[in-house]
Amino acid sequence: MQRGDSLNSPFVPFSPNPSIQQGTPTSTPPLKHTLSSSTSSNLRYSSSRKSIYDRHLNRSQRSELSKASFAFLFGEMVQYAQKRVNGIADLEKKLNLHGYSIGQRLLELLLWREGRSAKRETRILGILQFITTTVYRSIFNKPADGLEKSRDNEDEYMLIDNDPMVNSYISVPKEMSQLNCAAFVAGIIEAVLDGCLFPGRVTAHSVPTEQLPAKTVFLIKFDESVIERESVLG
Amino acid sequence: MVILSLLILNKAGGLIFQRDFNEGLKKLSSNDYLVLAGTFHGVHAITSRISPVRNSGGGLEVLESDRFRMQCFQTLTGTKFLIFAEPNQPNIDVVVKRVYELYADYVMKNPFYQIEMPIRCEAFERNLVAYIKPK
Amino acid sequence: MTIYSFYIFDRHCECIYVKQWHQRDRTFRPTSSSASTVDSPVALASDRHSSTSSKLQNEVHPSSRGGRLSVQDDAKLVFGVVFSLRNMVRKLSGPDDSFISYRTGSYKLHYYETATNLKFVLLTDVKMNNLKVVLHQIYVNLYVEFGEFFSIEHPGGEGVAVELFEMGLDSFIRTIQD
Structure with a gap:
């Protein structure tokens, strides 16, 4: 051998x-x-x-994955990351990194699949719409639940998911209540933004309500350069 | 459907979950429940031993008394689910299966849960209460 | 509808009567003569009167059971199970509740406790319904009449009473099984 x-x-x-x-x-x-x-x-x-x-790249376009398989794999990913970090912020960063490498590849695949009708997004709203519908639908089979612009800061936008699929079976213990494992999805979003030349940071925050105890907000904070460019473009 | 309480024992007979849903059983201290769980674990082992039929391999499944009826479901991995219900409650099998499903989902898929340790998963309890005691 | 065995335990936690039917591994053959039905009536006295054990039959057939427990061990285990479960039920739902029966995948155990802390236990197959009434009947009709002579207070009068008790028990059990 x-x-x-x-x-x-x-x-x-x-x-x-x-x-x-x-x-x-x-x-x-x-x-x-x-x-x-x-x-x-x-x-x-x-x-x-x-x-x-x-x-063929389109072969897996309509394929489905068992939620249980993903849940076990994701659980192991979280445990793996947890052993190698100390601190919640580090754990979220690690999960973000895992999601980042997925997002990079996903962006290429999705743009290739759009084919000739693909449009390169240059405006902030455009790229956010792309993420809310196309990216989200390809991963979770449903669009994200909301997109908002922050009133206080020019460079902050919020993507809302009422029930992130990755968190469906996870119960975070009370001593780690700040942790949101949707940092993984935040990583995916961040990679897609970076790939389309909208550098920024994306973080996941849980905002539980009565009806929606798992509601999560992805806070997207763009870099200075993006805001400047946006204002130049008018 | 009136379920009085639920107990879950791990492979070694230790109590990992206990919750009362309806009145009917006396309230014991947590130590009492631990002792009860250990006793039951031993009794379950003996009941499969004294079977008059050779090669039966099954332990206690149903225990009946005047005021309650207890069903014990043992999984292939040795985890036991004890469901206490009223004596003439039908369809406890369905309840047991559903509780097992909830356990497999919200406890086993939780990366923060250590196997064989006491269950402290908020999603599990939330879904359990929603299923057994919907208001 | 098979009955596998029958035990009586006194309030000193001793087994004072055991009867096993060997239909465990074979189908029950309902015959009339006692020779062909493979009964092994075993009546145990308490250890204090071992000197009188010569009067008693103490047949154990370990070969037919193939390495399983002896009758005495079986009785001890049954008593342990019954005692633990009874205490568990008392603890969970109050001192006046009593455990009636339990079922496993292969057999069903019925339990009846009298006011004098005398415990009657019957092991049957899974399909039998609640036999608490039957056990009560055994107590009232047979034990009260003939069975008191089992207790350690009356070592002497065992001979006749045992046979009467056993005959009564036998016929009673057979009527149930049919």
């Missing part, structure tokens, strides 16, 4: 911050004839020698 070397692995070390990306993109590796070599690379080949990169 041969040990894998860099030729076999098609992966580029990916980091959320594009400025520190290392490595070079590689082409699809040549087809292997022996099964033993499949253990040396992380890529799985089916019996017809096709890998995941040979699938």
Whole structure:
């Protein structure tokens, strides 16, 4: 059994911050004839020698995932992050980071799927609408429940979700009541914004009400540059 | 549907959840409930041992008394759900299944819950109360 | 509708009577003669009168049970279960409540306690309904008449009374089973 070397692995070390990306993109590796070599690379080949990169991108467009599977995976993600941090703010940052890498890929996929009718969003309202409908619908199969602009600050907007799916089975203990695991979704939103050149910070805050005990607000705070550009555009 | 109370025991017989929903059983101290749980765990083990039918493998499932009826559901992992209800209450099986479902959802999928420890999941209790005692 | 075994425990927590029917692993064959029905009537006296045990039959068939518990151990376990459950029920719902029966996947245990703290226990199959009345009848008709001689206060008068009791019990149980 041969040990894998860099030729076999098609992966580029990916980091959320594009400025520190290392490595070079590689082409699809040549087809292997022996099964033993499949253990040396992380890529799985089916019996017809096709890998995941040979699938059509629209294949998973209408597929569904069991909520229970996701809940267990997400729970493990939270536990994993919890072991490596000390403090609630750090835990939220870690979850944000997990969501960030997903958001980057999701943005590319969604824009590719829009095809020729895709429009590059240049206005704040446009990109927020895109997130509220398209992005949310592709992940959760329903649009977000509300979009508001903050009255106090020019650069703050709020996206409202009455019942974030990722939080549906999670009960945060009282001593960590500030934690909202929807920081994961906040990371996704932040990545989509960054990818469309609207840099900012997104945080998740729980605002429980009588009827909606799980209501969450995603606070989106744009950078100075975005607000300036927005005012220039008129 | 009148359920008097619910107890959940972990694999080792320790009490991990106890809640009264309706009047009917006496109120005991938390220590009493712990002792009760441990006793029941032992009794359950013995009842499968004294079975006159060979290779039965089942423990106590239903306990009847004058004032209440208790159903014990043991999962494949050894967790026991004890439901106390009124003596002529039908369909306790349905209730047990639903409680197990709520447990699998709101306790098992909660990353902040440690297995075999006392259950302190707010979502679990909220949904339980909404199901058993809707106002 | 099978009856597996029957126990009586006195208020000193001793088992004073055990009767087991071996239909556990086979189907019950209702026959009239006593030879073919594989009964093993075992009457136990308290340990203090072990010297008189020669009068009593003490048949245990470990081979037919294949490595299971002996009758005495069985009786002790049954008593333990019954005692613990009775205390649990008392604790949960007050001193005047009493546990009636419990059911497992394979058998059902019926329990009746008299005012003198005498405990009657019957193990049957799962489909039997509440046999508390039956146990009460056994107490009233059979035990009160013939069974007092089981207690340790009357070691001497066992011979005749035991047989009468057993005959009565046997016929009574058979009428239930049919």
